[in-house]
Amino acid sequence: MALTISELGRSAGVGVETVRFYQRRGLLTDPRPSRTGGAAGRRHYGEDDLRRLRFIRSAQRAGFSLDEIARLIELDRDNDRVTAQAMARERIAELDARIAELEASRDALTRLAKDCAGGGKGPCPILAAFDGLRA
Incomplete structure (x- = not known):
């Protein structure tokens, strides 16, 4: 080819x-x-x-990152599975932390959406919550 x-x-x-x-x-x-x-x-x-x-x-x-990818390529060339595995485990831990953060954000937004759907007077709780984040 x-x-x-x-x-x-x-x-x-x-x-x-x-x-x-x-x-x-x-x-x-x-x-x-x-x-x-x-x-x-x-x-x-x-x-x-x-x-x-x-x-x-x-x-x-x-x-x-591209630097980490270059390192992984180098590790593959050197058959250094131990270091490659350590890099993968570190990335998994970072992904797990990011997933937990995203799940917490989703849960908070779900609660806000339910509060907003409940009607009532005044601004929507979603808008008020995000407006408070700007300060």
Whole structure:
């Protein structure tokens, strides 16, 4: 399989500039022959490049920064599963904390929505609650 940069990006759901950005960051290789000592030419990507690009996107969705993703790639190259596992566990703890925060926000908003639906006089409790947050 030989993909152009646009085909690679399209296959992973990203734009060409995103692929180039990841190359500049060292997350993806630049396969142009001129980069490897050959004549200038078009980039041609393979299955490994597509797999790496999909990994980067998935790791970003999981909340890893680009620096952390670079570290994970390095750990994979070094077969350092212990450190990779520690990074994953740390990210899981961060996600759990964020989920708890979101659940608390949802519960508070649910209570406010019920109070607002109850009618009554004066401003809606939702608007009053958010207005109080601005202070």
